Amino acid sequence: MSPGSHRPTGLEARRARAGAGMVAPALLLVLVSAIVPLLRTVWLSFTDARLANPGAHSFIGFDNYRLLLSDPEFGSAVVTTLRFTGASVLLEILFGLGLALLLHQRYRGRGWMRAAALVPWAIPTVVSAQLWKFMLNDVYGVANDFLVRLHLIEEPLAWLATPGLALASVIVVDVWKTTPFIALLILGALQAIPEELYEAARIDGAGAVRRFRHVTLPHVAPILLVAVLFRTLDALRIFDTIYVLTLGAFGTESMATYNRRLLVDFMDLGYGAACSLLIFVIVGVVSAAYLLLFARREVVT
Amino acid sequence: MKGVRGLGRVIGLGLVAVLLLFPLYWMIAISLQSPDRVFETPGRVDYVPWPPDVHSYARVLGTTSFLLALRNSCIVAGGTLTLALALGSMAAYALARLGVRGRRVMLALLLAMSMFPQIAILGGLFAWLRTLGLFDTHAGLILSYQTVVLPFTVWVMHTFFKLLPPDLEDAAALDGAGPLRTFWSVVLPLAAPGLVSTGLLGFIAAWNEFLFALTFTTGETTRTVPVAIALFRGASPHEIPWTEILAASVVVSVPLLGLVLFFQRRLVEGLTAGAIKG
Numbered sequence: 001m002s003p004g005s006h007r008p009t010g011l012e013a014r015r016a017r018a019g020a021g022m023v024a025p026a027l028l029l030v031l032v033s034a035i036v037p038l039l040r041t042v043w044l045s046f047t048d049a050r051l052a053n054p055g056a057h058s059f060i061g062f063d064n065y066r067l068l069l070s071d072p073e074f075g076s077a078v079v080t081t082l083r084f085t086g087a088s089v090l091l092e093i094l095f096g097l098g099l100a101l102l103l104h105q106r107y108r109g110r111g112w113m114r115a116a117a118l119v120p121w122a123i124p125t126v127v128s129a130q131l132w133k134f135m136l137n138d139v140y141g142v143a144n145d146f147l148v149r150l151h152l153i154e155e156p157l158a159w160l161a162t163p164g165l166a167l168a169s170v171i172v173v174d175v176w177k178t179t180p181f182i183a184l185l186i187l188g189a190l191q192a193i194p195e196e197l198y199e200a201a202r203i204d205g206a207g208a209v210r211r212f213r214h215v216t217l218p219h220v221a222p223i224l225l226v227a228v229l230f231r232t233l234d235a236l237r238i239f240d241t242i243y244v245l246t247l248g249a250f251g252t253e254s255m256a257t258y259n260r261r262l263l264v265d266f267m268d269l270g271y272g273a274a275c276s277l278l279i280f281v282i283v284g285v286v287s288a289a290y291l292l293l294f295a296r297r298e299v300v301t
Numbered sequence: 302m303k304g305v306r307g308l309g310r311v312i313g314l315g316l317v318a319v320l321l322l323f324p325l326y327w328m329i330a331i332s333l334q335s336p337d338r339v340f341e342t343p344g345r346v347d348y349v350p351w352p353p354d355v356h357s358y359a360r361v362l363g364t365t366s367f368l369l370a371l372r373n374s375c376i377v378a379g380g381t382l383t384l385a386l387a388l389g390s391m392a393a394y395a396l397a398r399l400g401v402r403g404r405r406v407m408l409a410l411l412l413a414m415s416m417f418p419q420i421a422i423l424g425g426l427f428a429w430l431r432t433l434g435l436f437d438t439h440a441g442l443i444l445s446y447q448t449v450v451l452p453f454t455v456w457v458m459h460t461f462f463k464l465l466p467p468d469l470e471d472a473a474a475l476d477g478a479g480p481l482r483t484f485w486s487v488v489l490p491l492a493a494p495g496l497v498s499t500g501l502l503g504f505i506a507a508w509n510e511f512l513f514a515l516t517f518t519t520g521e522t523t524r525t526v527p528v529a530i531a532l533f534r535g536a537s538p539h540e541i542p543w544t545e546i547l548a549a550s551v552v553v554s555v556p557l558l559g560l561v562l563f564f565q566r567r568l569v570e571g572l573t574a575g576a577i578k579g
Binding site for chain 1: 310313314317318320321322324325327328331339340343345346348384388389391392394395396398399400401402404407410411414416417418419420421422423424425426427428429431444445447448451452455479480481484505508509511512515516526527528530531533543546547550553554557558560561562565568
């Protein structure tokens, strides 16, 4: 099947031509839906375009970028996003691994547990954010009532209106929604481990901890890396949850919520476009770093 | 020893189940109460509210704005899916089987697309949709959603077609059927399971999308469900109509939960395939 290894026959050339025709519509759609807007964003980022009238603008070179790099609000949005990303991805991977191990064991009702794990993931993000916003309500929220009853806090807290707590709340909501998804990914890898490996380890006298380190972990490591990459990319663009919970107030402004504020609320299309591209670059650098790390690992193992 | 471990596990499992399911229970429980009861005494929370009251559902389903949002979401998610599945699976088949030149570059491009943040094209897309006259239309949203759903569809279906045994295609080719005919009448029916799981994931993505829907719609005639729920306003501007918001939330979540649980196995397979290959 490998083309190029021999001269293509007439039939193969015909098939390839037909294939090109079948790919073309999708490529055209990619061009129209993503590439043109991306190029347009690049162009706009060098202009002073306003949202109300995108056509009338003048070229201003790198001014937007220069301004952005010294914009303290953008700087703090980057820091907040990185803090959110670090905390949420770490917690999701740890809890995801734990939940996967729990779902993998044999017990009655395991099917029900797996179904339950799909629930947070299946609920739309905006809905889960609204629901948690009500649960975290300072006066009527069930979270305060529950924690006060358990004497974990002395009086009701304003979760979403206190700097620090607000970001922690955003993290909690994200972890609740995403951990089960990570767990299901890991569960797939766990199920692929042959039972004999555990038997052999047991015969060799390996305890539970050593079996986990030497049998389980190496088998789930590849999927863990993929999960970390995907979750990181997702976390860096967090928007929905923050928009609904706090609108970016109380130290929760992320790169994406700040960017949308620039574009839509301040109607600053040029500046907003520059911000979009900087975010693009940040996300690109992070993915490239991960991919390099993966490649390195594959060489080692 | 075994008994203690068994008990520990039951407690652990119970705790995890509560963590996973309590928010869903709470959404339903609050949605089934009258606002007066929920907000009767500040700081008093009723864990098992009884009797249920469907007043909030009646209000939500009686407002045209919410019904319009449901309609808009169906149109947009349906349109997005039809376009992405038709063009995406055709392209995926060609890339997997027909020796198209430059297919590695194309697959890499699609992978890069699925990784870049939506926000990166928000400004450009806004201007572009205005140029096309598609701002604040269903078609505009369907077009913008292709950036999310199409790359994913091509990748997952590409993997799927690679695993399909080629015997039937070869037979069709011997019968004189061209690649396009072979694809539509022989391959696509075989690929139905893959189409279902890909389609389901694409539908969920389109149904839940928020950033584009929030930015590219301005009124009730185009606004989708997530936007409607995020911007929900009650009759009084001062009070947030929580019971109605949560009733609306239940209405849009239950069909999704049903779908996800019904297609549980397929979905998990699709997710895993997407993650490993993607």
